[in-house]
Amino acid sequence: MTTQANVDYNVDYNVDYEAVIGLEVHIQLKTRSKMFCSCDREYFDTEPNSHVCAICLGMPGMLPVVNEQAVAYTIMAGLALGCDIPTHSKFDRKNYPYPDLVKGYQISQYDQPFCLGGKLDIEVDGEPRTVHLERIHLEEDTARLLHRDDGAEAYALIDVNRSGSPLMELVTQPDMHSGAEASAFLHKLRRTMRYLQIADADMEKGQLRCDANVSIRPRGQEALGTKVEVKNMNSFRSVQRAIEFEIERQAQVLAEGGRIVQETRGYVDATGVTVSQRSKEEANDYRYFPEPDIPPTVLDEATTQAIRARMPELPDARRARFESEYSLSPDEARTLTDSRERSEDFEAAVRAAGGGLARPVALLFIGEVARHLNELGQEAELSETPVTPAHVAELAGLLERREVTGTTAKEVLAIAFETGEMPAAIVEARGLKAVSDEGAIDEIAARMIEANPKAVEDYRSGKKSAIGFLVGQVMREAKGRADANTVSSLLRKRLDSGS
Amino acid sequence: MAFDPAHLDRTAHEHAAALRAGDYTATALTEATLERLRQQEHLNAYITLTEDLALRQAQEADARLRVGEGGPLTGVPVGVKDLLSTRDVRTTAGSRMLEDFTPVLDCTVVERLNAAGAVTVGKTNLDEFAMGSSTEHSAFGPTRNPWGRDGQGNLDRVPGGSSGGSAATVAARGVPLSLGTDTGGSIRQPAALCGVLGMKPTYGRVSRFGVVAFASSLEQVGPIGRDAEDVADLLQAIAGQDQMDSTTAPVPVPDFKERFARGLDGLRVGVPAEFFGEGLDPAVRQPVEAAIDAMEAQGATIVRDIALPSVRAALPVYYIIAPSEASANLARYDGVKYGFAVTDGLSAEDEMARTRGEGFGAEVKRRVMLGTYALSAGYYDAYYLKAQKVRTVIRGEFEAALEQCDVIVSPTSPNTAFRFAEKLDDPYAMYLNDLYTIPVNIAGNPGLSIPCGFADGLPVGLQLVGRPFEEATLLGVAHAYEAIADWNRQAPPPVGTQG
Ligand SMILES: [Zn+2]
Numbered sequence A: 001m002t003t004q005a006n007v008d009y010n011v012d013y014n015v016d017y018e019a020v021i022g023l024e025v026h027i028q029l030k031t032r033s034k035m036f037c038s039c040d041r042e043y044f045d046t047e048p049n050s051h052v053c054a055i056c057l058g059m060p061g062m063l064p065v066v067n068e069q070a071v072a073y074t075i076m077a078g079l080a081l082g083c084d085i086p087t088h089s090k091f092d093r094k095n096y097p098y099p100d101l102v103k104g105y106q107i108s109q110y111d112q113p114f115c116l117g118g119k120l121d122i123e124v125d126g127e128p129r130t131v132h133l134e135r136i137h138l139e140e141d142t143a144r145l146l147h148r149d150d151g152a153e154a155y156a157l158i159d160v161n162r163s164g165s166p167l168m169e170l171v172t173q174p175d176m177h178s179g180a181e182a183s184a185f186l187h188k189l190r191r192t193m194r195y196l197q198i199a200d201a202d203m204e205k206g207q208l209r210c211d212a213n214v215s216i217r218p219r220g221q222e223a224l225g226t227k228v229e230v231k232n233m234n235s236f237r238s239v240q241r242a243i244e245f246e247i248e249r250q251a252q253v254l255a256e257g258g259r260i261v262q263e264t265r266g267y268v269d270a271t272g273v274t275v276s277q278r279s280k281e282e283a284n285d286y287r288y289f290p291e292p293d294i295p296p297t298v299l300d301e302a303t304t305q306a307i308r309a310r311m312p313e314l315p316d317a318r319r320a321r322f323e324s325e326y327s328l329s330p331d332e333a334r335t336l337t338d339s340r341e342r343s344e345d346f347e348a349a350v351r352a353a354g355g356g357l358a359r360p361v362a363l364l365f366i367g368e369v370a371r372h373l374n375e376l377g378q379e380a381e382l383s384e385t386p387v388t389p390a391h392v393a394e395l396a397g398l399l400e401r402r403e404v405t406g407t408t409a410k411e412v413l414a415i416a417f418e419t420g421e422m423p424a425a426i427v428e429a430r431g432l433k434a435v436s437d438e439g440a441i442d443e444i445a446a447r448m449i450e451a452n453p454k455a456v457e458d459y460r461s462g463k464k465s466a467i468g469f470l471v472g473q474v475m476r477e478a479k480g481r482a483d484a485n486t487v488s489s490l491l492r493k494r495l496d497s498g499s
Numbered sequence B: 001m002a003f004d005p006a007h008l009d010r011t012a013h014e015h016a017a018a019l020r021a022g023d024y025t026a027t028a029l030t031e032a033t034l035e036r037l038r039q040q041e042h043l044n045a046y047i048t049l050t051e052d053l054a055l056r057q058a059q060e061a062d063a064r065l066r067v068g069e070g071g072p073l074t075g076v077p078v079g080v081k082d083l084l085s086t087r088d089v090r091t092t093a094g095s096r097m098l099e100d101f102t103p104v105l106d107c108t109v110v111e112r113l114n115a116a117g118a119v120t121v122g123k124t125n126l127d128e129f130a131m132g133s134s135t136e137h138s139a140f141g142p143t144r145n146p147w148g149r150d151g152q153g154n155l156d157r158v159p160g161g162s163s164g165g166s167a168a169t170v171a172a173r174g175v176p177l178s179l180g181t182d183t184g185g186s187i188r189q190p191a192a193l194c195g196v197l198g199m200k201p202t203y204g205r206v207s208r209f210g211v212v213a214f215a216s217s218l219e220q221v222g223p224i225g226r227d228a229e230d231v232a233d234l235l236q237a238i239a240g241q242d243q244m245d246s247t248t249a250p251v252p253v254p255d256f257k258e259r260f261a262r263g264l265d266g267l268r269v270g271v272p273a274e275f276f277g278e279g280l281d282p283a284v285r286q287p288v289e290a291a292i293d294a295m296e297a298q299g300a301t302i303v304r305d306i307a308l309p310s311v312r313a314a315l316p317v318y319y320i321i322a323p324s325e326a327s328a329n330l331a332r333y334d335g336v337k338y339g340f341a342v343t344d345g346l347s348a349e350d351e352m353a354r355t356r357g358e359g360f361g362a363e364v365k366r367r368v369m370l371g372t373y374a375l376s377a378g379y380y381d382a383y384y385l386k387a388q389k390v391r392t393v394i395r396g397e398f399e400a401a402l403e404q405c406d407v408i409v410s411p412t413s414p415n416t417a418f419r420f421a422e423k424l425d426d427p428y429a430m431y432l433n434d435l436y437t438i439p440v441n442i443a444g445n446p447g448l449s450i451p452c453g454f455a456d457g458l459p460v461g462l463q464l465v466g467r468p469f470e471e472a473t474l475l476g477v478a479h480a481y482e483a484i485a486d487w488n489r490q491a492p493p494p495v496g497t498q499g
Helices: A068-080 A179-196 A236-255 A301-309 A315-325 A330-336 A340-353 A358-376 A389-400 A406-419 A423-430 A438-451 A453-460 A466-477 A484-497 B005-009 B012-021 B026-039 B051-066 B108-115 B164-171 B188-194 B228-238 B282-297 B309-329 B348-359 B362-375 B381-404 B427-434 B438-443 B471-484
Strands: A017-028 A092-095 A105-108 A119-124 A127-140 A144-149 A154-159 A166-172 A208-218 A228-233 A263-268 A273-279 B046-049 B077-081 B119-124 B177-182 B197-200 B220-225 B268-270 B301-303 B407-411 B447-455 B458-465
Touching: A017 A179, A017 A236, A068 A127, A068 A166, A068 A179, A068 A301, A092 B309, A105 A127, A119 A179, A127 A179, A179 A208, A179 A236, A179 A315, A208 A236, A228 A236, A228 A273, A236 A263, A236 A273, A315 A330, A315 A340, A330 A340, A330 A358, A340 A358, A340 A389, A358 A389, A358 A406, A389 A406, A389 A423, A406 A423, A438 A466, A438 A484, A453 A466, A453 A484, A466 A484, B005 B026, B012 B026, B012 B051, B012 B228, B026 B046, B026 B051, B026 B077, B026 B119, B046 B164, B051 B119, B077 B108, B077 B164, B108 B119, B108 B228, B119 B164, B164 B177, B164 B188, B164 B220, B177 B188, B177 B197, B177 B228, B188 B197, B188 B447, B188 B458, B197 B228, B197 B471, B220 B228, B228 B471, B268 B282, B268 B381, B282 B301, B282 B407, B282 B447, B282 B458, B282 B471, B309 B362, B309 B381, B309 B427, B309 B438, B362 B381, B381 B407, B381 B438, B407 B471, B447 B471, B458 B471
Parallel strands: A228 A263, B077 B119, B077 B177, B268 B301, B268 B407
Antiparallel strands: A017 A166, A017 A208, A092 A105, A119 A127, A127 A166, A144 A154, A208 A228, A263 A273, B046 B119, B177 B220, B197 B220, B197 B447, B407 B458, B447 B458
């Protein structure tokens, strides 16, 4: 049933075909309890079947009670993404038999979801693009099947901890045209969810799951080609690679005179290909009907406004504000707003440092602070270290007043990341204060000129760059505690005057 | 102290008075009740007798009574339909599928019954998953109607259904009160056929949490008893909003006996022609008309120009909505998590299919198939959606009619108790039994069946239908009617062990 497509990567099929991609994204909401019962929602790293009750086990007679926090989170996501929030919405039953579905149906939303429309602005290769959304709805997650094979027989165990967890499904319009674009969309979506603090959206942990509808059509053609649903992608990278593979596979099928079959294909991470899983003929009839156990939801304007009022500033707005408020470049602002926590740490440090120090604080965050955090992991934040925004603010002050040199600042920060000591205390205790006494620096400059006649000769014979060597010598002698500009001007004064 | 078994013919409020006066103890009453229920085993009114639990509850009731804390139900024996979840007591729903299923918690109604100090003596028989009108569709054999005897004195008639066990045990003076559930007449029709009172409260008046679900948007738990006061007392104990059931209404619970002093003078009694047409047994019509005349004689105004033209569509509407909801509600019984399971199948799918094939009876399978069909792609609009629209129309007609009158009266059932197997092979003939009760579930209004005479020695019931949440009006009318006609005091011949 599964066939490995034979793709010739040397053929550039995209010359003739344009890919059209839509995504269906499931995001687990970070609520305290499950969607319809009071069980602890967390299932990652939990003892199987430890977070369950009669309701999420689907026992006879049990009834769902809607988790208001999950509804508020979904509406918050909708507001952040510019969706319409209809006054009337409802839950429906989606019927299909599967052992991971404890009630034999999933409570979902069919024709009246909480959020309609909306869009997300992204950037692909420096170009701005807009991805439009169809809708966002709320549903419950299924249990997990753990497949086992002990040699004698193959069987599946069921962990119900995940059953009934709130799951938000977001459907985009077929607005994307490449794997890179889909990946950029998911990155931006995750950042937005994290800003809202409604989801961690970590694909590797299954907190964000994504299916892609991929079709291709001759460039310029309006009608969409036959779409293929691609599943089983477990990272942003695999989404991008799976889509790229699928586009090329379809192009090759068409190039060879074949037809695209409407089907579901699974991505195999190890080989980087998609394989056929099920054709349209086998598709389910979900027999949706309104959930009789949950009255329809009526959202008044006041409720929506109250949710809106709880929303933080979003990445794009914050980036624009950082650029103008702190005179940062677009790249600097983007780096500082990459995560909500980092952007808030930055602003806390700016406030602590007092007026006029935004730029040195920003440069510390973008440079040395980021370097230390990256060593801890891709998504490490300051709160995981002993360093606080107050540390960065104080260090920026020391730099600005030239009480430490740039070289010393790196050393001070390294110590702070080790011990948590405040920068001023570190400088004091270790005698790292910059040498500000010009007489002392001039004395070293004189000695270095004396000791390096070759460099002096080069400089005087017009090779002005030779001064760099002499500055380095002085700096080393001063153990980095001299200000490079001061050193340079003192050296120049001596060399130019011939002494 | 000695307990006179003749006391077992008393009503609940008579017991309550005697218990509070110290005439006998709850323990003595319970022991005698259990003895009588064992003598009446031939009725097959119970699937499970909970003797130990009942005696324990009786002792607790006696402790409360001794310190003067007894309420109207404290120490009073009550039968509980085996569709209501009871903690640590098996709850079968009359199905082989749940033959050995023991819930982990009490349904809200039983919880409230326990809080009131009632003594639950056992789980009463019913049509499988409450689907039926004769209790013949029980995996535990049919219940017998204590009224119906053939020439040899054998009990040869059905008690109605699906709450046949609950009605039969109250009629036979096994217990003064019982709980049933009513989805299309399942309390009122057996109450009528057994010569007792039975009420379906307004949809949303009583919690469904823990009630094994058949058709969620139609069913309510309600009381069965031998006079209006008992029915009011039991309803009082179980009614009211429940945070575990989102479909319970945030409506204050009145004193259900608040209209007992009012009488019938000035009451506007609506008599819709639609409930007296073709299909009504003339022998049933006669006592119903006589009851209406008796009410008029007591000062009631008879309003005959009310119209409920769409109730003729109620039966088809019901047989689309109820099976549709049932098809989803019963999907959870797949042998994977609990209940009956075929474990030697060829595959997981084969085991699930065979579990359902062997675990469910014919009527349940018929309705699951009906519902699955009605919800299928391409049929949804024609069936389910259209049925919901007609439902809205029917609800509107009841609302309009009840502006012209205070209560609507009709026969409860078009016929009296029929013989075993008489309608078993003709589902449509069986469904017609609920012709007058089903519209009330479709509309959601409260309905009460009260005894109003006999036809050929078999009880006839009068149905009273009121405005939403005006159960007190119906109970007031019933109480006033009891003062002028003592049909509710008529007892069937004693049921011996031989039948
Ligand atoms: Zn739970």
